[in-house]
Amino acid sequence: MALPAPKPFEIHNSAGRGEMLFLCDHASSAIPAELAQLGLPADELNTHIARDIGAAELARWLAGEFDCMAILGLWSRLVVDLNRGEDDPTIVAKLSDRRIIPGNASLDAGGVRARIENYHTPYHRCIAAAIDAALERGTVPVLVSIHSFTPLWRGQRRPWHFGVLWDRDGRLAQPLLAELRKIKDVVAGDNEPYSGSLENDCLYRHGTMRGIPHVLIEVRQDLIIEEQDRTRWWRLLAHALRGALQAMGPPTILLKRGISGGNTMDEKTRTELEAAAFRRLVAHLRKRTDVQNIDMMNLAGFCRNCLGDWYREAAAEKGITLEKDQAREIVYGMPPAEWKKRYQKEASAEQQAEFAKSSQAKTHS
Ligand SMILES: [Zn+2]
Structure with missing residues (x-):
């Protein structure tokens, strides 16, 4: 009989009393033993295709800095992408940055379902439970999801230091952008290098659908790889986040999801x-x-x-x-x-x- 799979997430600083809940979907490059490295050589698993380099360390540090809890994915995004909805056809990537993932390429629908059940559902249940617990304590939590992006993409240099991703609810994203842009020489992208409006992604599910303030922060990887200078960028971000929270005011539940097909309701x-x-x-x-x-x-x-x-x-x-x-x-x-x-x-x-x-x-x- 197979042993039950270990929990596919890490809870960091579970006793944190702060209002923010830090999330890190792409924290790790680890592959569960039963998936045999997905057929990839170890050096490929050490690149950005398997995880968001530097994001986990930053999420844990922010959790400590603000005395908040952080929930991090325990396995690589190549196992299952925690920042995709169950119905997203790319939830188990067959290709990543033009590389074929052998252990995923031939996976059938049943195989995808098993990946979701074992490694995706428990992570999102854990986030939902943390939100429920905060609401029961009488606190509306603030979700802050930490990601990182490569400095080069298809030969193009990306100019942003930070990317602030958001969809319909800009309560935290807009002041955060403003705070980052106040810092000399810092380039902050508004929904760059990616768009924050992916239906059923992590923040859509836990933020937009529940009316909870949220933001996704992307940090350029070259800034936060080297131990000697990454803390400077960590502190800059913490400073901007602090200012943004203050500008936002007390977090409340606000349902901003519009009606499909667009609407212009005030x-x-x-x-x-x-x-x-x-x-x-x-x-x-x-x-x-x-x-x-x-x-x-x-x-x-x-x-x-x-x-x-x-x-x-x-x-x-x-x-x-x-x-x-x-x-x-x-x-x-x-x-x-x-x-x-x-x-x-x-x-x-x-x-x-x-x-x-x-x-x-x-x-x-
Ligand atoms: Zn990511």
């Missing part, structure tokens, strides 16, 4: 539409008094009380104090005790057992 309209959908949800729940809170909890992990609590927490962020029952009354349309008297049914033994089981896995506030 922030005010978006907020109004979100509020309209909330009001309709509340109206629906008020009408459907037959739906019991315990059934909602068992099925979906939240209920009317949670909705009221989220309202109260959102109010608190704006400095408005609401009592628990005041906020819940907004959802119920009457004092919660009254709703309970009128509509709550005795929970069956089966419902209670299911609730006990599910509330061990979920938190119900």
Whole structure:
């Protein structure tokens, strides 16, 4: 019987208390023993095709510097690319920088699926769990993903020292660009050398889709390879990041993903539409008094009380104090005790057992 694969990620500084969560998808060039180096000679695995050179050291240092946690991929991006969605045809690269990867070239769909299950899914689950844990502590985390790029690409010299990649949510990216550009002689690329808008990539999944502030930082590899001068660049970046966080202000959840096909909705309209959908949800729940809170909890992990609590927490962020029952009354349309008297049914033994089981896995506030 095969032993279960080890966790495909490294958690660095897990006790970090800071609001940022550093990610490093392309941290390592290691290949799990069972994949026999993917048929590549050792010297090919030491190049930029297997990892982002210098990125892991920088991510770990930043985590220490800001007292934050970092999650790093444990295996090479040639095993499976942690910065691609499961549906991306390049998630297991058959070719990289014009080199054929023998161990990937003949992999069939089942083989790709196994790679994803063993080495991709657990990494993203770990990130999602770290975000959940921060939200449960009452902190909206800030995702900062660290990558590096080669100074030369197809014969062209790349002029940027740093690249700031982002998609729809520029809350952190824009001030970071501004801060980097304040530093004398530093060239910072806006969505260079790559574009930050790849659907289902790491930050799309954990940042854009969850409304969490995020940025992807690319650092040119020649700046951070040599131990004697890399700390200068590390410090420059930390300095700019500090300024950018301050300029951004307290992190909040903001859903910026637009509608497919493009839309030109302004922030005010978006907020109004979100509020309209909330009001309709509340109206629906008020009408459907037959739906019991315990059934909602068992099925979906939240209920009317949670909705009221989220309202109260959102109010608190704006400095408005609401009592628990005041906020819940907004959802119920009457004092919660009254709703309970009128509509709550005795929970069956089966419902209670299911609730006990599910509330061990979920938190119900
Ligand atoms: Zn990378």
